[in-house]
Amino acid sequence: MEKMPGWADAVLVPLISLLLAAILSAGVILAIGENPVTAFKLMVDGALMRSAGWGYTLYYTTNFIFTGLAVAVAFHARLFNIGGEGQAMLGGLGVALACLYIPWPHWSLALIGASLGGAVFGALWALVPAWLQAKRGSHIVITTIMFNYIAYSVLGYLLVNVLRPVGSMDPATPKFPETTHLPSFRDMFSTADTILFRGAPANVSFFLALIACVFVWLLIWRTRLGYEIRAFGHSETGANYAGISGVKITVIAMLISGALAGLMAVNTTQGEAERLILNSTEGAGFIGIAVALMGRNHPLGVFIAALLFGFLYQGGAELALWTTIPRELIVVIQALVILFTGALDNMVRMPLEKLFLALRRKEAS
Amino acid sequence: MEGQTETGRQATAAPSPEPAIELRGISKAFGPVQANKNISIRVMPGTIHGIIGENGAGKSTLMSILYGFYKADAGEIFISGRKTEIPDSLAAIRAGIGMVFQHFKLVQNFTVLENIILGAEDGALLKPSISKARKELRALANEYGLNVDPDAVVEELGVGMQQRVEILKALYRQAQILILDEPTGVLTPAEADQLFRILDRLRAEGKTIILITHKLREIMEITDTVSVMRRGEMTATVKTAETDPEHLAELMVGRKVLLQVEKAPARPGAQVLEIEGLSVTDDEGVERLKDISLSVRAGEVLGIAGVAGNGQSELLEVLGGMRAGRGKVRMNGQEIDLAIKYSDGKGRRARGIGHVPEDRQREGLIMDFTAWENMVFGYHDDAEYQSNRFLMDNAGIARIAQDKMDRFDVRPPNPRLLAKNFSGGNQQKIVVAREIERGPDLLLVGQPTRGVDIGAIEFIHKQIIGLRDAGKAVLLVSVELDEIMSLSDRIAVMFDGQIMGEGPADSANQIGLGCLMAGMGGADTQAMDGWRISEAAAPETPAQEG
């Protein structure tokens, strides 16, 4: 018995959640004496009305696509991967090592090499919690959270003691060599007389993210592995009946998840900073959870949700630039959206389901 | 039990004109599904009223409305002649209604006493509540013959005892009306008898009891009146004394049903499955199967009878590759490796073992998968379902699924529906279609008709017999003795992980099998010709009273 049509579940619920978050945010902005309409206009202008704004929005979007997909893939196996942050950090290490120590002749090869590095490092970082979950039953939520801290410390140690150039104060690697620098949107889309995406960090890895979306869609819905991942996720006992090894699925799903999170580093580390810094992930691993939740763990949904969060991030930056809304309140607004679209999902869904039931009954009678 | 509510006093007074409980025109819909349609019943105080119906007939919905879990779309409830609103279970308890669920709602690591006062504590401090409860509990126990050790921890009690705790819990809350939902599903015959004695006593003390069941025998044995539900409607309410099982079954299904399966005599062939000294220890270290030996031939059905939880599930799981075991199992003469670490479901299928598992919702199907996805569940690795090295042939699978659904009369015949949107019978048909259509040499079948409506039961039984007649071996596990007796060619009875006895189905009788199911031997079992009775079956009837 379907409670409400699929389109309502996929579109209406997030839309209403978003609206609620917007109303509450407007209240917050009003309360500190700013005009919410102006603020919203600023966000839209800054994030969507200028090519440079798009360049930032899509840069953040790229991050969120990768981490969102990472959470989504794991979630199809009912594994709650909270460790996207740590996996992305380690992915950054993989990217940095690939860029720094292998002399790439051209950025395209460097992109492949760095992607491989990021994916492998991210996957390996997810492997330990996955193995502990599969073999020892250690809860993956706990272990992946812990591994975020370990990742941060490992990265800190390596950056400070091993990778940092002599005399530098930043805990960061040296700049990557010129041949590894990825073409930014500006390089790709500007013509001789129009410069587009000036200064914006969006780069070719956005397309890598799109490819990842297609890849995940194929994996989950069209392959045997995806079938087994979903079967295991829906019912462990069912998987056991069908001869699907829970250990194998847990480990493989987490490896793929970790690899996707690790790929995020291609965007931040190789694409934007062009060196590895300590705080390159900036919470994108956690945003990925909200993105996956809002995107219903479907690659298309993840893409749309990532775009929304990209807009929120870039719009938030614009707010910080042009208004006196303090940084903390901008975070509050972003958190409200996460809260409503993610955690409070059922708050919107249940009344909506009731509404649809009532409507249907009316039709029937 | 002095100073009770109005209903209490009325109930103890001899035949009262006011019904203890009366429902008028109750309707409830879930979306397009009308679960209850304009239902009215009157239950007089001091009687046992049975409600019988197929799964999905709307019995549980009706009782949930009565207990405040659902709100009726229309209709009124009268308790002792007074119109009563029951918005939640608290209100139901206040109105004097107690409910004993099929799955007990007890806190496993609390004592009996703690469970009984849970939610009915008198104040912030536990001590006074407990000593008060202890006193009342003793009074209740004396009054109704419900003896339970108040300090026993619930998880250490047997199922029958736990049920008593549930009943005591309701009585402690001054329930005048007790609703029992399929209370005997988990009990041994002896425990069920005890339960009925208790219900008898409660009735004698003036309590009103509503008994929900799908077992005709129980209805005939204990109820005063019975209501039959079909497809959300109350089709009849009759005095039990004035009806008979055949008539009730007809009311339930709406047409005459063949309760007996027609089948030709078996023509057993070669040994397909040989089990020698099979033992299984579960994750908690409890030995679930103890040195079992059995064999199944081609062209015969071996039925395993027994009360749920005596090792039948583990037997199916070991053979289906879902858990590890020790001992020897040969399939078509070749030994199967039992020391598996994880699931060997795929390996067993490759050896020609099909498996209709006991719990289709948790094992046999993925409820959130579509019907077509479920139609290849377990066989999804087969080459015929792939379009190339990487991708599955989803469209092809959907076509195959459509075909199978048509042939097995799965309704609605839409392979794109999710499994959870089918009724229990149609879900089971999907599983059976998938497993039987592969033509396995051995079919493991667990509880094939649990929660399945009678129409589908007939169909599934025919499929199983058809497979047997095609010269395949069938190992059938069921807790429904009728089903075992009508389908099997040979029967083995399990108790406590052991085979109590084994013999031809023709010479078995219900009483003898019932004794073996309770772990007892005795005269009735000796009367069954051609049966080997295990030494483990105690010759005398031990008092299983707790």
Added chain:
Amino acid sequence: MTLMQKFLGAAAALALSAGAAVAEPALIFDLGGKFDKSFNEAAFQGAKRWADETGGSFREIELQSEAQREQALRRFAEAGSNPIIMTGFAFGNVLGEVAPDYPDTKFAIIDMVVDQPNVRSVVFNENEGSYLVGMLAAMASKTGTVGFIGGMDIPLIRKFACGYVEGVKAVNPDATVIQNMTGTTPAAWNDPVKGSELTKAQISQGADVVYAAAGGTGVGVLQTAADEGILSVGVDSNQNYMHPGKVLTSMMKRVDNAVYDAMKAGTDIETGINVMGVGNGGIDYAIDEHNESLITPEMKAKVDEAKAKIASGELTVHDYMSDNTCPVE
């Protein structure tokens, strides 16, 4: 698209920057945030002083993420803010790339040298100030053992430490200086608990004056020193008021002055390297009503003499960052 861009840009400029004609200065705070009780807050104080005095206004932003560094710079530059001032060495890389794109905009960066024609690089001789407070610490110490607690172990903080040791040894060549760094990552700037633990450890080794060059971590150092009855030395801002009578002095790095000067100069700001030291009031030690009683006239005389010598160039304090070594231990 370009037309649209121009149009929107103009609209935005009109709507947002009230006095777009008059160039407004802009101030970008680093990730630590505006109210970090230390470096960024000092910058804010300077900007506020300028605004109060001149009635002018300025734009400001607290960064949320690394990617915003470049964004903030470019957006302010495009909106016509001038000069654009940023606090912290972490802007070095980005500014080096952005500055050439906006040749008509002036930038000022604090604590870092960026070699561009339109950039003023403000650096401080923290070694000189540390030398002065080191002398005071050595004179105030009765045990002959003083402590140094740094934040994150980077060359800049070693520069503090080296100057401090030199100052201590100048007064008492036999004195012992116990040195600890809080950590190796940016978290070390904000770990008062560890600061407190390190202070206790140093006290147990005999230290009776500790100098905290550790950002937010210093709060824990000063608190513990006050609780345990020994003296402490604050850093960056004047922190004497935090525990009156318990803080010996503070090594003041006048970030506020640097910001104030830059804003006052406006678009005429002088580019190139601007060294703030004892000589031009960029670096000093603090004396106010909270620590008068702790510093005797003799002590003051001795330190002021050294201060004059440094200002005149007669005395040079070694700069650790010039050769990544320190001549004294």
